Amino acid sequence: MTRLVAVSNRVNVPRPRATPAGGLAVGVLAAIRSRGGLWFGWSGEVTDDEPGAAALTLRQDVTFATIDLPREDFEPYYGGYCNGALWPMFHYFIGAVQYSESQHAAYARVNRLFAERLHPLLRDDDLVWVHDYHLIPLSRELRALGVTRPLGFFLHIPFPHAEALRALPGFESLVRDLLAYDLVGFQTRRDLACFRSAVAEVLGPGALRPDDFVQHGGRRTRLGVFPIGVDVESVQHEARHSLSSDSVKRMASGLLGRRCVIGVDRLDYSKGLVDRFLAYERYMEAHPENLNRITFLQIAPLSRADVRTYAKIRRSLEQAAGRINGRFADTDWTPIRYLNRNFSHETLMGFLRNACVGVVTPVRDGMNLVAKEFVAAQDPADPGVLVLSTLTGAAEEMDDALLVNPRDPRAVANAVHQALIMPLDERRTRHERLMQGLRRDDIHAWHGRFVQQLQACTTPEVVNRTPIPIGRTGTGSGSHRTNVGQTWR
Ligand code: ADQ
Numbered sequence: 282m283t284r285l286v287a288v289s290n291r292v293n294v295p296r297p298r299a300t301p302a303g304g305l306a307v308g309v310l311a312a313i314r315s316r317g318g319l320w321f322g323w324s325g326e327v328t329d330d331e332p333g334a335a336a337l338t339l340r341q342d343v344t345f346a347t348i349d350l351p352r353e354d355f356e357p358y359y360g361g362y363c364n365g366a367l368w369p370m371f372h373y374f375i376g377a378v379q380y381s382e383s384q385h386a387a388y389a390r391v392n393r394l395f396a397e398r399l400h401p402l403l404r405d406d407d408l409v410w411v412h413d414y415h416l417i418p419l420s421r422e423l424r425a426l427g428v429t430r431p432l433g434f435f436l437h438i439p440f441p442h443a444e445a446l447r448a449l450p451g452f453e454s455l456v457r458d459l460l461a462y463d464l465v466g467f468q469t470r471r472d473l474a475c476f477r478s479a480v481a482e483v484l485g486p487g488a489l490r491p492d493d494f495v496q497h498g499g500r501r502t503r504l505g506v507f508p509i510g511v512d513v514e515s516v517q518h519e520a521r522h523s524l525s526s527d528s529v530k531r532m533a534s535g536l537l538g539r540r541c542v543i544g545v546d547r548l549d550y551s552k553g554l555v556d557r558f559l560a561y562e563r564y565m566e567a568h569p570e571n572l573n574r575i576t577f578l579q580i581a582p583l584s585r586a587d588v589r590t591y592a593k594i595r596r597s598l599e600q601a602a603g604r605i606n607g608r609f610a611d612t613d614w615t616p617i618r619y620l621n622r623n624f625s626h627e628t629l630m631g632f633l634r635n636a637c638v639g640v641v642t643p644v645r646d647g648m649n650l651v652a653k654e655f656v657a658a659q660d661p662a663d664p665g666v667l668v669l670s671t672l673t674g675a676a677e678e679m680d681d682a683l684l685v686n687p688r689d690p691r692a693v694a695n696a697v698h699q700a701l702i703m704p705l706d707e708r709r710t711r712h713e714r715l716m717q718g719l720r721r722d723d724i725h726a727w728h729g730r731f732v733q734q735l736q737a738c739t740t741p742e743v744v745n746r747t748p749i750p751i752g753r754t755g756t757g758s759g760s761h762r763t764n765v766g767q768t769w770r
Contacts, residue, residue: 285318285732286407288399290363290415292322294338294345304650305412305437307626308509310343312410312728317342319407321399327352327763335398348398350391352763357387359415360588367414369590370449371438372551372645377590380450389418396422403428408735411462413437418454420461431738434459435466435507435731438647439674443478456483460497463738466507466731468647468674473506503738507731508678510723511653513716516630520658523631528624532578533635539576539614542697543636545629545651546643548581548621550594553644553670553687558601558617560642560693565609565616567694573614575701577640578632582623595621633658637665638700641673642687648674652682656715664712666700668693678718681711 293306313320321335324347335346350358361384369377396419403409410433411419420432446452456479459465467473473493480488480495488497493504523529542561546552561577581598585591602619609616624632633639639655652667652675659665669675669682676684683696 282316283406283408283736284404285313285316286321286399286403286409287313287318287412288321288395288409288416288419289412290323290359291325292320292345292347294347295340304509304648307650308437308724308727309412311512311724312732313343314341315725315728316732319344319346319402321346321348321395321402323347324349326350327355332394332398335402346399346402348394350394354387354390354394357381357384358391360585362388363415364585364588365590366449368438368551370446371414371441373439373441373445374550374645375445375448377550378449385451392416392418393422395419396426399423400426400428403430405430408732409433410435410731410735418458421458424461431463431735432461433464433466433731433735433738434462436472436647437468437509439469439645440467440472440475440479442475443482446475446479447482452479453483456480457497460484460495460500460502462502463500464503464505464731464735466505468506468508469677470506471677472647472674473504476504503734505731505734507727508674508722509648509650509727510719511650511657512724513657513719516654516657519627520630520634523627524634526628526631528628529631529635532632536576536635537613539574540638540701541636542575542577542638542640542701543632543655544577544579544581544640544642545633545655546579546581546641547584548591548595548598549584550590551643551645552581553642554579554581555594555597555601556644556687556690557640557642557693558598558605560690561617561640561697562605562608563690564694564697565605568698571701572609572616573611576615577617578636579617579619580624580629580632581619581621583621630654630658634660638697639665639667640693640697641667641675642670642685642693643673644670644687646670646673646675652679653719656682656712657719659712661709661712661716663705664708666703666708666711667715668696668700678722679715681714 287309289305289309309320320343326349328349329352332349332351335348338345365379412435423432467476477489484497488495490496495502544557546554565572602617606615606617633655641649641652643649652669655667667682669679669684670687671684672687683700685692685696
């Protein structure tokens with residue numbers, strides 16, 4: 282079987298008791314584990330030296346190949362161009378986009394470094410699958426090194442319409458770089474349609490061919506929709522199993538018989554957390570009879586804490602939670618329990634199972650795996666209800682959730698109320714239908730379909746036959762390396 286080489290900004294080498302990986306990491310690992318292969322990316326360390334060859338670690342048929350990043354490039358690449366320009370632009374926070382030429386140049390340098398360190402590891406029949414917005418120009422850099430084999434790219438976040446994207450300096454090269462891949466995958470049909478609008482803007486509508494192909498400069502790029510899913514059996518198992526764990530028992534007993542409304546998100550402005558708190562305040566205003574009978578648990582571990590916009594959203598949330606709790610709390614009850622903590626995935630699934638309403642209300646999200654995990658974690662005999670933002674990719678598939686506009690506090694408050702009073706029959710019917718979708722488009726279907734389509738791309742040419750040495754190789758001396766502690770991609 283051909284080997285799968287996955288490339289992402291951050292590689293999470295599994296370690297006992299490590300902090301949990303985000304949605305991307307879970308999906309990538311599932312893909313490589315299904316056929317064996319290599320996962321290449323950043324180690325989480327920065328160095329003052331010239332970054333050396335990739336360090337290789339073998340774990341259960343997966344080779345993890347990691348490189349350090351130059352200290353001077355890391356911040357302008359990661360906090361700067363990736364998360365200060367691309368992330369807000371792709372999530373339609375156009376006013377928050379901070380573009381700088383020097384950050385853009387660091388982005389280009391890091392992508393070149395990725396290509397240079399990855400290239401010697403490639404074998405002639407590898408399938409190369411690149412993940413997410415950090416690595417859009419990797420295609421161009423690999424092509425410049427003579428790589429002609431099929432390259433696939435999957436965008437985990439939304440793709441904005443050309444009308445928005447046009448505001449980003451240099452957007453044309455992002456579009457051209459994406460077209461240097463053979464297969465480009467998106468989460469939803471909407472994202473694909475937006476990418477087509479960007480192709481038409483840059484190359485003219487003539488480049489768009491029927492059946493989702495783009496023809497340009499002698500190359501044909503296939504476009505496709507591959508909605509990421511969850512491992513349904515594994516989530517169900519974790520949710521059941523963790524009910525007897527200490528953390529989940531403590532969570533359940535801390536509710537003192539109250540019903541639980543839950544939100545679980547990375548702390549990110551795209552997740553709509555302030556609007557969610559305000560909507561919950563609206564719910565409490567409208568239903569004083571339920572004060573002291575419901576607890577809203579919001580788990581939001583910090584991410585990208587060094588990026589300015591993230592520090593701001595954190596402050597806004599703390600203020601909103603403090604004000605709302607001050608207004609409604611009683612001596613024996615806190616309406617909103619707000620935790621900036623990571624939990625193991627299994628514990629989280631137990632929390633989701635114990636909740637009767639899941640509130641997933643991002644103002645923009647590529648997919649949102651928590652929505653799917655909430656449904657999969659429920660007890661089918663007495664399932665909870667999902668309140669889901671129409672602005673998530675998940676909403677395209679999950680119309681048996683209660684779909685809401687996350688910016689409309691009255692609509693969200695009404696949906697929370699409807700969820701709390703929904704009769705058992707209706708909850709079961711909705712849950713059953715949602716589960717059918719989750720099983721059909723699970724994590725295995727996601728990577729299986731992508732890899733199959735990548736394999737169907739042009740026959741690859743021989744590039745390099747160097748076998749991969751296994752074992753840890755040096756990458757710059759310890760004293761010059763700094764772990765900058767990024768757990769989330
Ligand atoms: P994220 O923005 O990270 O992913 P999401 O899809 O919700 O968002 O995935 C988060 C994952 O992290 C889930 O599996 C969740 O269980 C886990 N998680 C969240 N909070 C946690 C906590 N406190 N402790 C432990 N685990 C936690 C990006 C895109 C999404 C897209 C995914 C996958 O932004 O739109 O769905 O990639 O493609």
